[in-house]
Amino acid sequence: MFRSMLKGKSRYWINILLCLFIGRGEAAGVVAIRPAAELLVVPIETALEGGLAIDWPQIERLYDKQRHRFIWHHEGELTEQGRQLFRWLANAELDGLNADDYHLDHLRGLVFDPSPEVMVNRELLLSDGYLRLARDLRLGRYDAQSLDPFWMFPNESFDPVDALSSALSAGALEQLLNALRPNNSAYLQLKDALAKYRDIQAKGGWLTLHLDDSLRLGDSDPAVALLRQRLQGESSRTGEMIPDPNYFDTTLAKAVKRFQRRLGLVPDGIVGSATLRALNDPVETRIAQIRANLERWRWLPHELEPQHLMVNTAGFEISLMNRDQVLFHKRTVNGRQERQTPSFSSKVTHLVMNPLWTVPRSIAVQDILPQLQQDNEYLARKQIRVYERSEGEWGEIDPVGIDWANYHENNFPFVLRQDAGNSNSLGRIKFHMPNAHQIYLHDTPARGLFERPNRAYSSGCVRVEAADQLAQLLVEYAEQPQNVWLQQALRSGETQMAPLAKPMPVYLTYFTSWVDAAGDIHFRPDIYQRDTALMLVMGEGIEHVTAHYESRAENPSL
Template sequence: MAICRHGFGEMRLVSRNGKPNAYGVAGKTSGRLLRGCVKKAFSFLAFAISLTAGLAALSVLAGPVRAETTSYGAEETHWVDPWATSATPLEGQSAVEAPLQRNATPTLSERSIEQLSAAIEHYRGIAAWGGWKRVAAGERLELGVRDQRVAQVRERLMATGDMQASPGDAYLYDEAVMEAVKRYQARNGLEPDGIVGRRTIAAMNVPVHTRIRQLEINLRRLSALMPKLERRYIFVNIAGQEVEAVNNGAVEFNERVIVGKQTRQTPEITSQVTSITFNPYWYVPKSIAMADMLPKIRSNPSYLQRQGIRVLQGWGDNIRELNPASIDWSNPRVNEAYYLRQDPGPWNSLGSLKINFPNNDAIFLHDTPTKTLFGRQERNFSSGCVRVRDVRGLVAWIMAGDDASWNEQRVEGMVDAGHYRNVSLAVPIPIYLAYLTAWAEADGVVNFRDDVYDRDGSVNTSALDN
């Protein structure tokens, strides 16, 4: 297998907060050696597994879970209730956060296109040799377990270069299998816990032809964006749920984001950041006021005061504030006469910062008072807008590029002052919101993400527990 070493299962170290973590360079491509590598990998694996008893019959896993897709209006794109139950991790789902991999090469780059093209050829080669077999459903597989399905997992991991064949007990879930599973999970957007459960099996059982189609679709998306790129820009990967700030071909900032849920999807947008709002007001969309807030107001008269929300009427010089106690909230037409505005503050639904760019969907990037959801592997919980973890770092990057006198300390000072202020940029910064469910890193690692909006016709495992 020495000939395949550069095409299968290498390791590298990435770090977060100075602590090294091992994640795999898996799914790499090696064009000239592709067919030989695939053939040797499958042949060696067949030989290894034949040393033990025959495999149990494979059972068929249920088909992929499809996301419901519902259109939404611009007025429905902002709401986050800091006291909502969704602000905390769901029961049975871990809040332990996997490290965010830091890559110097932008996702939108010629190198990424080259590697994605090579990945397509790599997966076509796998398809030519029959693809990969399914992993049977069953109990969770973890370190120390001996099960016939472990041999199926080994074979599946070898097919995409997440693991190299090795002699030994093919049915034992040992350290080598666990580390290979972690590598596979990391590049497929799953929690890298090294445990093979329902979600990991569902991802492993996506057919190779589906993955090829997914790679081809995303190569077209990348290629369409490349001519538009400028020297300095912001890129939000909606499906990947991350943001990159790029300058002169290098990623200078990247962080996790929360995007729209299936029923209120974040749209793909090409625009320019024109201003930053410090300590923003939030004008509550009428649809949210009626559907989400009005029942709470009726049941709890102090709800508006607790949220720092004022009842207003009129605009401009004619604006006036009303006492909530003087309003008949049972009137079905109450929403037509008044509107709600939330004051700046620590519990403002937009947080302390808002990044503005013109678009037809009233979408923007912003802070959030609820930080716990950033620890989740799946982060499609918003009503359409994009919440950014460490939004202050991103704003500092934006402002410093526009005016060298800006830095993180100045941003912190503006926020801590607590006053509303909108600062326009002298030079707008391009921003791209795109939906990439597959991409390749500069070193050849192939990444896949759930098609949570069902735009690729591929796979969505997010409704499953691992």
Template structure:
């Protein structure tokens, strides 16, 4: 067949199909206009959800159909199935309805159904892209995001590129967080999935089981520890005979379990250890999914050198070029003065800081203490001022009748001078923020030995603060450890700015995998998991007609 005849036939085919494409384009344009007006829009009976990104997507392609290739449609279905491994729910992305059309081509459908299918496929792609990149739940409001309105333009571009370059098969792996912490959680999720069929009979409460004792609950405890990987299975006759005996081997397994769950590693099987042993794989899976979501909230780039504080794990880690160079314990805010979650940059250090006591702490904590112990202020090197700013006036605390003042009538400011008693210790790490939160040293060293460390008023106390200071100041103006020690010994307030501010991320992970591959679970100290889990399992919400725009 001549090339001229082929060209003529192509033109005839285009001429015949042009009314179809024109009708499809008009239909898509009308739907996008309805979305702009914030009217509920459905496709094949299901609501469209990516209300901000959908119009952008189709506008850039001049409202033409996007899903003519069977391979692309099949790849999207596979991507939705793969997203379940990340704790996302396939039904959120129209999976069941799209799967019913898997064996049909657009040519099998009428013009209206073809447009509907195209819109539904695009809606699924955009929403999945948004949830993988930024999370399903808004970090600030803790509301599920169904409109794909965060970074909508970028979501549109990424989805368009994936479709145009046939990269949908790799979509999930490319968009999910690449950090090792997230990837290790995916492996832990697979392990928890494997435990789902195992019966998880509750271990009854009773007296604390101590090493060497015999107890009827030990066979079930042994099975539980084997299932979770803390105890290697054994088939020896001796183990079968003495399985009700709390042997050294079983004590070691219990201690490993306690370490992974943030319990005192004393080998005693008491109430808290039993409670942790009774947490089902289903409950742990939901907890793990909540922490996968928290990973998706993080910035895509954490920083070549960065610090992560896990509030729920009471731990600070400093990472440089992918390697952990510091891990140290921290103390965080009490449940009624919770440490907030955010990312910022450490910009400078203060050696020998003073501590200006926040008003809430002055009136709620310090005032009752001063009333009980008149010498408290002098013993801990506090200076008292009447008023604030340049007009404040130093006052002798012995001349003040502290019983005359209250939370609503407290005209004083308390400032603790540098020294060994200072509540901030010898160094603080500053990343100025609206919460007035920072990292700092502390003289209260004994508290770091506690398994749960919620003792601060919101700021984060760092156990190995001098090591952290040394690492931050490496290679900067001869700030060696010796220079740091000399500066501290001087008791003079000294501020040192970093040449390169270091990112710091305050996070709340109740589940993680450490560098040795151990799966860790922690108590939800601030009670944040239930609401997040509820939002992650929430069904998509449609836009009500009364939410239509009036502008």
């Protein structure tokens, strides 16, 4: 059966060649060129038997659209567009992809061979390589939701055959392939970062530090000179002449703080255990992180809205973007491990001043009920009211007579609602954004959490630092004369809600590596362990994944 399938596919290509040699209308005249055609059967079958996976239905569609003409060859030689495509396949590694996924290992041996049978194989492999590369650049190499169950963005459609047909007619293959990448500078900057770290890898990586004790400003130790060497091995900044390389001076302290900020550590300028582990992560781990995050960019919608909010849950940050310009950038608090914040898109449609908080049932029974069973004053202190359904309607009841010990997760009949005010869990502002996950952005009374490196403390929603500033910017974006209303509504203490004339798109993402506005490359711990499966399927060694995860496992500050 397999042999007959090979024969069938080979015959399809032979028929294409017959059409090319003698014209489609004369294809019945097989006898005239049978010797040439028969020569082609062997190399095609050999390629297939070698384990090459070819997308035959798409190949057939592609050549049907091209009227069974060669696409990448003219008079037996590669065309300029054929050479362009070969270069793109060979350089797929620059985008964090694997060039061998696009038949590069086979194409290298065929690229200069002029024989007709090799030309057919080359044409076939180039076309299939294009189909694969185009899909991977445009949609991502791997299926997002099978690797990350919290990735909730809808799948986009893309037809590489139609895209190529249009590009070929305009002689615009290069422009097409460039346009398939994510259309933003963040992706390109991360792509440049990958090249930088691969260059560091090619030069042998960086040294591993072994310290008996922490290092800090004022220390004098031979290990300080090694620390300087390690930091310079990752920095593009030229090292300065140092009078005493073994002395930990203010310049080195600033360099350590910059490294700590890039790694999401407390920027105290002290090389303690957490900073040492981050310094000793191998360059291969950094490369694996960058590749994983380039793939996540390809998973996102190809065309992001020009103005949007970008929430990075792995980085605990939010940015208001106007194309590639950052208008607002602050810290966030998001879901803890057992209540992870998912990745999805929505729009902020309303601002709610002094919001009430209707406690989700999961939080009521899992978090608050145990408190009620231990503390009779909890409800009064938190200004939480209790509601119960009676005769088809919800009404407030006095909680004093309730014996909370009689209730558990399966028989809890109440609804809890927290009054507006300074102690409300949503703070003074809620950014309402319709979605199926019951996730939204909001202020918080617990502003001290923003100072912590690891800010995974919420039940899934995203707490925003300087929420009043963000609300002001959204009103300005919507071109609404509500500046006075915002302040009056906040001061009133009453719950007030107003729609935005222009809803603001929001993308909740998960990036453990990115390049900031100053050009610094950041890396973060994989707080939700979403990198691991992606790194492994991308072919990264288990030792790199393990280093990325275990280097943080014992760090209580993360």
